[in-house]
Amino acid sequence: MLCALGAAVCFGTATVLQAVAARAASAEGSTGGGAGGEAALLLRALRQWRYLAGLALDGLGFLLQIAALRSIPIYAVAAALASSLAVTGVVAARLLRVRLSGVEWAAVGVVCAGLAMLGLASGTEGDSEGPAALKWVMLAISVLVLLLGLFGGRWTGRGRALVLGSGAGCGFGVVEVSVRLIDSLAPSDLLTNPATYALLLGGGGAFLLLTSALQRGSVTTATAGMVIGETIGPALVGVVWLGDRTREGLAWLAILGFVIAVAGALALARFGEAPEVDEQA
Template identity: 50%
Template structure:
């Protein structure tokens, strides 16, 4: 239990730090790139800020995978959502953003939610799904990525929300698929559809996230991603995989989960890093604008 909590915390820290650099890389590619969406996405993936963020995200994902085998799915996903609190705090130091009182309050709410969940969460359930469930997850992973990509090309209004939501659904499918891998040994893993869900949803979710960060309001995209990535996988773990809380702590665990998600959504705007770099590409330090101020004059609009 303790090892799982430590790993979930490590995942939150790595992913929270990664978000800032991913947003910087995605917006630089959108500002400088021309051509198709695919070329702009490819340019973002080659840039060093996004690569640095991806490296941190990879470390966080490995910690998340191991944690998912040790503690309840809703607990791990709450920690992942809380990574935005890490993003907010790191953003003040690295990007020169200023947290207002309400944002500091959201950080505190997230921390209290995590503490509450850590005390009240039980063990992960014994369920690992059956072949039909795993096959259905694979079909769902392909459909979510395909629908998100198509809608991302068709929509003009609400595009960041749709892309963020589909990215979150993909990441949620990835987390569930990890739990549906009771035996990860070779060659057994290659016969398990859940292994392909991890690949399809993981890669597809990243591509959708890159587009979401380029599409307008990173606040809207991040909030939609957090909700879709966190809530339904947690419910899935409780209902279908048998995850539990400690006896008599169900209400406390629910309150902690809600605090984590609500605080993370409130902090969603700190995925928006485009206003932070200076003309030379270096982060601003003293006298830097707030995140709200930084978005003005940079073509950012809520759609």
């Protein structure tokens, strides 16, 4: 659980850095005649030092996430990762002088309470490998997420932010499940395991979608979609097919903690993007 919370701290801090960089990249494209869709936007963002620092934190967070997924159920890790929005809110309040309302500070406390319940109720990770087709299903979903990341940015309409955010959440959810479906790190086994490619494609597509969602449309809507996509689906897969369980007699506490933590994260959805700051900051 400490690894999962460490991952949330890394991801939450990275969000602040990446959001500012994504805005700068978007402004660069509009003033310099930049084009090329979401891939071009990502390339421009990669030239921003804040985005690179955010990626470094994302890398560290991913390693901590893997360690957590190898020790505790997916539902606990997913809820902890959703709490990264609380981290983002606190970091933005301290470093960028963003004002949190009383309700939002209460939401931070609610997230912490939900995670405490999950920590008490969570058992060990399930030992089931799931049906053989599950790896191929994850690969198929990851391909769809990647395609959405490459072409979804061209869509218009009020539902665009929700589609981009939900797609990013599904991609991150694929990563969570795929980590559990990789049972050997031997190179020959990795190359022949569909879950390996699902992890890479799902993660790449999710980053494309997240970069777009950070600077276009309603960030609150996009982030809410992402939180739901990366928590509920993977949690159900873990319980139904991978054998994740709670401590005996504490299933009710785990369910309550999961719902409370995710609800608190959704209340902080506006922190999926940090506000613009002066470039000299």
